[in-house]
Amino acid sequence: MPRVTYVEYNGREHGIELEAGLSVMQGAIENNIPGIDADCGGECACATCHVFVPEEWLAKTGTPGEQEASMLGFAATAQPNSRLACQITMSEALDGLVVHMPEAQH
Amino acid sequence: MDPAEPGLVIIGAGHAGGAAAAFLRQYGWKGGITLLGEEPGLPYQRPPLSKAWLKGEATAESLLLRPARFYAQYAIETRLGTTAVAIDRAAQVVRLGDGTALPYARLILATGAAPRRLGLAGEAFANVLTLRHAADADALARVLGPGRRLAIIGAGYIGLEVAASARALGGAAVVIEREARVLARVAGLALSGFLAAQHRARGVEILTGAGVEAIEGRDGLATGLLLQDGRRLGCDAVLVGVGAAPNEAMALAAGLDAGGGVAVDLAARTSDPLIYAIGDCTRRPLPLYGREVRLESVPNAIEQAKQAAADICGRPPPLPEVPWFWSDQYELRLQMAGLAFDPAEAVLRGDPDSASFAVFHLDAAQRVLAVEAVNAPADFMAGRVMVAKQMQVAPAALRDPAQSLKDLCA
Ligand SMILES: Cc1cc2nc3c(=O)[nH]c(=O)nc-3n(C[C@H](O)[C@H](O)[C@H](O)COP(=O)(O)OP(=O)(O)OC[C@H]3O[C@@H](n4cnc5c(N)ncnc54)[C@H](O)[C@@H]3O)c2cc1C
Numbered sequence: 001m002p003r004v005t006y007v008e009y010n011g012r013e014h015g016i017e018l019e020a021g022l023s024v025m026q027g028a029i030e031n032n033i034p035g036i037d038a039d040c041g042g043e044c045a046c047a048t049c050h051v052f053v054p055e056e057w058l059a060k061t062g063t064p065g066e067q068e069a070s071m072l073g074f075a076a077t078a079q080p081n082s083r084l085a086c087q088i089t090m091s092e093a094l095d096g097l098v099v100h101m102p103e104a105q106h
Numbered sequence: 107m108d109p110a111e112p113g114l115v116i117i118g119a120g121h122a123g124g125a126a127a128a129f130l131r132q133y134g135w136k137g138g139i140t141l142l143g144e145e146p147g148l149p150y151q152r153p154p155l156s157k158a159w160l161k162g163e164a165t166a167e168s169l170l171l172r173p174a175r176f177y178a179q180y181a182i183e184t185r186l187g188t189t190a191v192a193i194d195r196a197a198q199v200v201r202l203g204d205g206t207a208l209p210y211a212r213l214i215l216a217t218g219a220a221p222r223r224l225g226l227a228g229e230a231f232a233n234v235l236t237l238r239h240a241a242d243a244d245a246l247a248r249v250l251g252p253g254r255r256l257a258i259i260g261a262g263y264i265g266l267e268v269a270a271s272a273r274a275l276g277g278a279a280v281v282i283e284r285e286a287r288v289l290a291r292v293a294g295l296a297l298s299g300f301l302a303a304q305h306r307a308r309g310v311e312i313l314t315g316a317g318v319e320a321i322e323g324r325d326g327l328a329t330g331l332l333l334q335d336g337r338r339l340g341c342d343a344v345l346v347g348v349g350a351a352p353n354e355a356m357a358l359a360a361g362l363d364a365g366g367g368v369a370v371d372l373a374a375r376t377s378d379p380l381i382y383a384i385g386d387c388t389r390r391p392l393p394l395y396g397r398e399v400r401l402e403s404v405p406n407a408i409e410q411a412k413q414a415a416a417d418i419c420g421r422p423p424p425l426p427e428v429p430w431f432w433s434d435q436y437e438l439r440l441q442m443a444g445l446a447f448d449p450a451e452a453v454l455r456g457d458p459d460s461a462s463f464a465v466f467h468l469d470a471a472q473r474v475l476a477v478e479a480v481n482a483p484a485d486f487m488a489g490r491v492m493v494a495k496q497m498q499v500a501p502a503a504l505r506d507p508a509q510s511l512k513d514l515c516a
Contacts, residue, residue, distance in 0.1 A: 030173050032180060034132045039405045041151050045432040045441060046405070047487065067439075067483050073512060074487030104425060 002095035006033045006051075009103045018090045024099060025049040025086035035101035042086040047071040049085040050078070051099040061088050061097070077102040112209035113138025114418070115200055116216055117190045117356075122385025122407035123216035124149025124171045129415035131180045137211060140183045142190050142200070145239055148174060153404060155243040156267035157434050160250065161274055169240070193360040195378055212380055214414055215357060215368060219350035219386040219402060224259065228321030231328040233343040237264055238350065249343035252276035257331050257341035259318055261288035263433050265347035266301065269310045270435040280311040280339055282331065287314055291349075294446060296465045297478045300458045301435070308436060350402060352387045364389075367400040373423055374414035382418070384410035393426055394493070395447050395475075403431045428493045441486035444476030444493035453501045455485060464489065472498045484511065491515045 001017040004027055008014070018027040028036035028049070037048035044067050053061050064072060064083060072082045085099065114130065116123045119141045127139050143149070150169040158164040167173075177184050189203035199207040221236035223229060235246050246268065250256060254277040258265045261283035269279040281288070287298040288305075302312055317334035321344055330340040352367045363369040363377040367389025374382045374390075385407040389400045405427070412424045430443040438461065446467035456463030464485035467476040473496050477489025488511035492499060495515075503509045 029171075030176060032128050032132055032172075032176070037408060039408055040432060041153065041404070043432065043434075045439065045483075046430070070484035071487055073484055074491055074515065076491075 002090055002092055002097070004090065004094070005096075005098045006035070007098065007100045008033075008035050009101055020089075020091050022090050023086050024051065024088040024090060024097070025084070027090065028085060035105070036085055037105045038086065044068055044071065044084060044087060047075050047084060048105040050075050050102055050105060051083055051085045051088075052079055052102070053081050053083050053088075054098055054100070055081065057094075057097055060093055075102075076104070111137065112198065112211045113140060114212045114214065115139075115208055115210040116141045116214045117200065118216035118218055118353075118385070118387070119143025119145065119149050119184060119186060120216060120218050120385065120407075121149065121152065121171065121404055122218070122411050123214065125408050125411035126214055126216060126384060126415055127182045128172065128176075128180070129412055130418065131182070133415050133419035133421055135415070135419050138183065139181065140185060140208065141177075142188050142202070142208075143184065143186045144189045145241075146187045147240065148172070148177070148184060148186065150240060151404070152238070153432075155240065156237060156264050157271060159240075159243055160247055160268065160271040162247070166240075190356065193356055193381070195360055195381075198380070210380070212418055213382070214374075215376070215381065215383040215387060216385050216407075216411075217353035217356070217387045219352050221346065222349045222351055224318070224346060224348060226318060226321055228323055228328055229346070231321060231323045231326060231344075233323075233327050234321055235343065235345050237268065237345060237347065246343075246345065250275045250277050254278070254342045255280065255340065256343050256345060257282065257339055258345045258347055259331075260346065260348040261285075261290075261302075261312065261314070262292065262347055262349060263289065263431075265345065266305065267433060267435055268345055268347065269305060270308070273308050273310060274436075278309070278311075280313065280341065281305070282316050282318055282333070282339075283312070283314045284317050285314065288312060293442075294449070294452050294465055294467060294478060296452060296454060296458070297440075297480070300463075300480065301438075304436065304438065304461075350386065352389075352400065354387055357383065357387075369398075370410070372413060372426075373417035374410045375417065382414040384414050392429065392445070394428065394496070395445060397447065399429075399445070401429055403429065405430055428490050430490060437481075439481055439483070441479045441483065442476065443486060443490040444474070446476040449475055451501060453504045455504055456482060456507065466492075466499070466501075466504050468499070468501065472500065474499055488512070488515055 040046040192201040272279040368383040449467040462481040464479040474492035479486035
């Protein structure tokens with residue numbers, strides 16, 4: 001199974017295996033990883049699963065869709081490499097993915 | 107974790123209770139956690155019940171808040187199909203429906219709310235339904251479909267979402283609302299008008315300013331409604347969607363400060379230092395508006411779950427939040443942030459005819475109180491920031507499509 005590593009704001013790392021087809025948000029929720037709230041349950045409605053994707057993974061994770069981009073535009077700590085974890089679907093190609101979490105999701 | 111030591115007990119395995127158990131483990135609670143739930147299944151998402159689930163677009167598994175293995179992995183004992191009947195504060199035990207008692211070191215009430223009933227003649231017919239639980243949604247799904255007409259009493263979010271789902275499934279829907287407009291309690295005039303028009307354009311019949319006198323039927327099944335003005339409407343089933351009342355009887359009986367919701371502070375503490383309450387069953391302060399409110403939303407359930415878990419684990423409380431809510435009807439994504447208490451002005455940004463617009467509600471000092479956005483996620487996000495900062499914004503700037511909201515928020 002492909003692996004993802006979540007890095008908390010304080011540097012703590014959580015490596016998990018995540019079934020292809022599930023979202024990076026679901027991986028965090030199912031493994032109780034702090035820092036991803038996912039208020040809306042994956043509907044791209046709340047921007048509480050904001051993560052930063054390192055440069056080297058950006059090509060593989062793709063760029064945000066229109067709805068996602070407009071939500072991210074107003075997330076407090078948004079960067080060019082911001083994504084909503086509910087919109088990144090796990091696949092074999094993403095095996096080894098690392099995502100970093102912001103200090104807070106509000 | 108000593109199994110003989112009383113642990114933390116959560117009454118209600120819904121959105122708030124499930125979230126609290128997870129946050130407690132995240133925040134380092136080492137004692138036992140017992141999650142008591144009246145429903146037969148593990149905690150699940152309710153929002154899809156009126157939307158994707160009704161239309162057969164979700165599975166029981168996709169509805170679950172966390173997968174089944176989660177609870178064993180994090181040592182959260184689930185006792186499902188189990189009803190708590192009383193809290194004995196002196197003995198520090200919860201009394202269960204089967205006559206046994208469960209001791210607690212800390213207790214969290216997360217009992218949610220129950221659909222209001224109207225007390226009408228005919229309300230007990232088998233096809234007069236309400237929608238709160240997964241089982242209710244299954245019963246509702248069975249009466250929807252081509253050739254079926256659903257009468258919906260109450261034009262709140264749940265009623266309108268179900269009307270949209272009924273149409274999507276090829277059936278007919280008629281909505282009867284006592285107030286002069288749909289969503290009268292929860293939306294501004296512009297949004298109400300827009301949504302009513304959208305539903306009508308898609309074949310939903312909406313009767314406002316209309317009271318229901320009785321539900322008529324025979325052989326144990328409703329066949330129609332008699333309105334107060336004497337009109338009769340035929341239907342194959344009825345959904346009563348007239349709001350929900352907090353499940354607070356146990357809290358009241360135990361002498362906790364309650365009534366219109368269990369009273370809690372910003373750490374979700376009740377009037378008993380060992381007892382917390384979270385989610386739809388509570389009445390809580392909202393410092394942003396200097397008021398006490400009862401919120402019924404997933405974000406609020408999660409927020410209060412965090413507040414309780416943080417307090418119990420000796421962590422600082424979460425930052426104050428802006429309440430928000432979403433709803434999906436047809437291809438319309440509604441996102442609302444803030445609450446429009448005593449609004450002085452409603453400012454429209456965008457064009458409702460394009461089905462992408464937002465309404466900003468300002469107070470007399472032009473502070474942004476709330477935003478309602480339709481297919482306008484950026485306006486929603488901007489509004490949320492403005493509400494949080496209690497920003498004063500000139501209506502002309504909000505109205506101007508050339509004015510970047512990002513610049514206004516900066
Ligand atoms: C059809 C529908 C659509 C919705 N759509 C949205 C939406 O789009 N967006 C949004 O933000 N919110 C939505 N909501 C609201 C949201 O689901 C609720 O605010 C949320 O579920 C509240 O969580 P809770 O844990 O307080 O209550 P609940 O989720 O209702 O959980 C309470 C649980 O406690 C159990 N319980 C009660 N009493 C006892 C007892 N004595 N012993 C044991 N167990 C008990 C109940 O059986 C229930 O399982 C919707 C609600 C419904 C019904």
